[in-house]
Amino acid sequence: MSPYLTSLTAIVAREALRFIHQRERFIAALVRPLVWLLVFAAGFRAALGLSIIPPYQTYITYETYIVPGLCGMVLLFNGMQSSLSLVYDREMGSMKLLLTSPLPRWWLLFCKLVGSTSISILQVYAFLAIAAVFGITMPTIGYVAALPALIAAGVMLGALGLLLSSFIKQLENFAGVMNFVIFPMFFLSSALYPLWKMAESSELLYTICALNPFTQAVELIRFALYAQFNGIALLWTLIGAATFTLLALWGYNPARTGLAKRG
Amino acid sequence: MKGIEVSELSYSFGAKKALNDVSFAVEAGQFCALLGPNGAGKSTLFNLLTRLFTSPQGTIKIAGHSLNDAPRKALAKLGIVFQQSTLDLDLSVHQNLKYFAALHGISGRKANKRIEASLEKLGMLERAGEKARFLNGGHRRRAEIARALIHDPSVLLLDEPTVGLDAAARASITEHVHQLSDDGTAVLWATHLTDEVRDKDRLILLHQACILADGITKELRGAETLKDKFLDLTGASA
Numbered sequence: 001m002s003p004y005l006t007s008l009t010a011i012v013a014r015e016a017l018r019f020i021h022q023r024e025r026f027i028a029a030l031v032r033p034l035v036w037l038l039v040f041a042a043g044f045r046a047a048l049g050l051s052i053i054p055p056y057q058t059y060i061t062y063e064t065y066i067v068p069g070l071c072g073m074v075l076l077f078n079g080m081q082s083s084l085s086l087v088y089d090r091e092m093g094s095m096k097l098l099l100t101s102p103l104p105r106w107w108l109l110f111c112k113l114v115g116s117t118s119i120s121i122l123q124v125y126a127f128l129a130i131a132a133v134f135g136i137t138m139p140t141i142g143y144v145a146a147l148p149a150l151i152a153a154g155v156m157l158g159a160l161g162l163l164l165s166s167f168i169k170q171l172e173n174f175a176g177v178m179n180f181v182i183f184p185m186f187f188l189s190s191a192l193y194p195l196w197k198m199a200e201s202s203e204l205l206y207t208i209c210a211l212n213p214f215t216q217a218v219e220l221i222r223f224a225l226y227a228q229f230n231g232i233a234l235l236w237t238l239i240g241a242a243t244f245t246l247l248a249l250w251g252y253n254p255a256r257t258g259l260a261k262r263g
Numbered sequence: 264m265k266g267i268e269v270s271e272l273s274y275s276f277g278a279k280k281a282l283n284d285v286s287f288a289v290e291a292g293q294f295c296a297l298l299g300p301n302g303a304g305k306s307t308l309f310n311l312l313t314r315l316f317t318s319p320q321g322t323i324k325i326a327g328h329s330l331n332d333a334p335r336k337a338l339a340k341l342g343i344v345f346q347q348s349t350l351d352l353d354l355s356v357h358q359n360l361k362y363f364a365a366l367h368g369i370s371g372r373k374a375n376k377r378i379e380a381s382l383e384k385l386g387m388l389e390r391a392g393e394k395a396r397f398l399n400g401g402h403r404r405r406a407e408i409a410r411a412l413i414h415d416p417s418v419l420l421l422d423e424p425t426v427g428l429d430a431a432a433r434a435s436i437t438e439h440v441h442q443l444s445d446d447g448t449a450v451l452w453a454t455h456l457t458d459e460v461r462d463k464d465r466l467i468l469l470h471q472a473c474i475l476a477d478g479i480t481k482e483l484r485g486a487e488t489l490k491d492k493f494l495d496l497t498g499a500s501a
Contacts, residue, residue: 001370001371002368003367003368003369004368006365006368006369006370007365007366007368009365009370010361010362010365010366011365011366014351014362017353017354018353021353092347092349093345093346093347093348093349094349094350094351096313096315096343096345096349097345097349097363097366098366099314099315100313100314100315100338100341100343101338101366101367102334102335102336102338102339102367102368103335103366103367103368104335108366254314254315254316254317255316255317255319
């Protein structure tokens with residue numbers, strides 16, 4: 001086996017093992033979107049009227065509308081969880097083991113990204129399965145068509161996690177990430193309400209939501225779940241993934257003094 | 264071939280100099296103790312030697328490979344034991360070592376063979392299946408040293424590896440690592456404990472970002488104990 005493949009297998013297997021060891025993390029990752037789906041959506045169903053917008057061809061329930069957004073939520077929170085693990089690894093010292101490997105640093109970070117994205121996607125499918133048990137289903141082909149969209153969105157949000165981990169100095173600073181990254185990204189998106197609803201309230205908020213890469217990731221997943229292709233959403237998601245990845249690589253550059261200070 | 268060659272190396276954190284024009288070399292088969300009080304610059308030097316960060320001033324060569332120009336070749340020749348334990352406590356000793364082997368591109372039977380040889384060398388073979396969490400401090404350290412040897416490095420760096428260990432564990436680890444240098448490995452052992460350094464060892468005294476003394480321990484200390492000499496030198500320049 002080539003050294004590249006050997007390291008990829010080992011890093012992904014380790015991420016998977018770590019995930020298995022943390023059962024509560026898996027449960028939390030499922031409970032969070034399910035609370036939104038089964039409690040929040042039930043309460044808001046009457047308040048939020050939905051018109052027929054692509055990719056839907058008929059009126060849908062609010063629960064059905066927010067499923068792609070909640071898939072995005074699973075990916076977003078898991079990306080941040082991976083970021084948290086990386087900051088923890090750095091504080092505990094095990095990150096040094098990875099960064100002193102003779103393999104290129106970009107490859108090692110890519111392996112981390114593959115590991116975290118794979119776990120995110122497993123969680124999304126677990127969530128979709130539970131949603132289906134509660135009667136919220138998508139076309140069968142949609143579950144297959146969603147996979148590439150979930151990979152693209154997962155990589156983008158995982159790369160964002162990597163980027164944040166290279167700039168966050170201590171675990172304590174993670175509360176700031178929740179307030180300034182996760183919540184704005186999630187609420188200023190089309191995850192919970194269609195953008196035309198936002199436009200009715202504020203043109204500025206609508207513009208911010210439309211520019212939010214998380215919106216594009218959610219729309220990519222939404223269209224894919226109905227076996228439809230949204231080229232613009234894919235393009236924006238890929239641009240987001242490339243930008244976050246490049247910035248993360250820069251963040252982990254050993255010549256960068258900011259990283260050096262943190263040892 | 265030289266194990267480690269450091270030439271005119273400087274590093275600053277903003278206005279504060281952490282290393283100032285440091286140059287030294289450690290030959291293959293030499294045990295070199297890097298002695299210095301806390302804050303002397305030992306950890307900064309280790310971070311530069313392991314390429315956790317890089318400096319625009321000075322050069323470092325590991326087994327003849329420049330860390331700047333050929334970092335992958337240089338890192339492939341380097342075994343590292345960090346001050347902080349880097350074992351995954353939820354994995355067994357063997358799993359920890361296997362993960363490390365994979366990070367060096369070593370897999371399958373070759374990895375198992377090397378892991379076995381490394382653990383044997385450190386007297387840890389019978390503990391291969393134990394979870395790292397259940398090992399005592401001394402055994403964890405030995406597992407980490409065994410891990411650092413899997414890829415057969417020419418240079419071994421240890422950053423205060425005996426911190427927090429009892430006297431017996433410290434003596435045992437010091438003995439093991441001296442044995443490795445006798446077998447031909449260039450060893451750089453950072454410490455602030457003078458009793459870990461033997462008379463025949465090479466000694467570099469680092470203080471306030473500079474090399475204060477460099478030579479064979481017995482010659483450097485003269486008639487004084489190393490502890491007294493160390494206090495004299497670091498006290499005089501403080």
